[in-house]
Amino acid sequence: MLRDDDLALLTRPLYAFLTVAPRGDRWPAPRPVWFEVGAGGDLEMFSLPDAPKLxxxxxxxxxxxxxxxxxxxxxxxxxxxxxxxxxxQGGFELAARLADRYYDMREAKNRALVEEWRTAGVVRIVLRPERVNRFSL
Incomplete structure (x- = not known):
């Protein structure tokens, strides 16, 4: 479902904007997230377990x-x-891999944040593509 030109973009350390169904009379509100493309073409992200999006x-x-x-x-x-x-399962491992991709892990504050994720536990979010839209010049 994902084409080579899609993967060329999706394998870069860019932010994804995740949108989930809102509650009540709220509008959808995309949130920036880190992500990676899994071996089967799924998009994998993570979140702290108490996040409203979960x-x-x-x-x-x-x-x-x-x-x-x-x-x-x-x-x-x-x-x-x-x-x-x-x-x-796999949430912290994903978060640690993505931290290496998106953060400078030589900085103590970044290492401390990743350790907080280990302690808090993180949930792995897997999005299986059913529809893909794209544009490129």
């Missing part, structure tokens, strides 16, 4: 993610929609 994903296990190239590059974005599963 409650909403338990109620409606569907989400969308948008990733775009930064300003200054030719326009290129990928939007992925699909079913979501939540996993207690």
């Amino acid at each position: 409650d909403r994903l338990r109620e409606q296990p569907r989400a969308s993610v948008v990733v775009a190239a930064p300003v200054g590059e030719p326009e290129h974005w990928v939007s992925v929609e699909g079913a979501v599963t939540l996993h207690e």
Whole structure:
């Protein structure tokens, strides 16, 4: 479902904007998240266990993610929609891998934050693509 040009964008250390179903009369509110593309083409993210988005994903296990190239590059974005599963296993390992990708782990404050995630435990969010939209110049 993901094409080579999608993967070229999605394997870069960019932010994804995750949108889940809102509650009540609220509007959808995308949140920036770190992510990686799993071996099967799923998008994997993580969250602290008390995050409101996890409650909403338990109620409606569907989400969308948008990733775009930064300003200054030719326009290129990928939007992925699909079913979501939540996993207690593998969350910290994913978070630690992503911290190495997105943070300078030589900095003590970043290492301390990753250790907080280990202590708190993190949930792995897996989005299985069902629909992909894209644009590139």
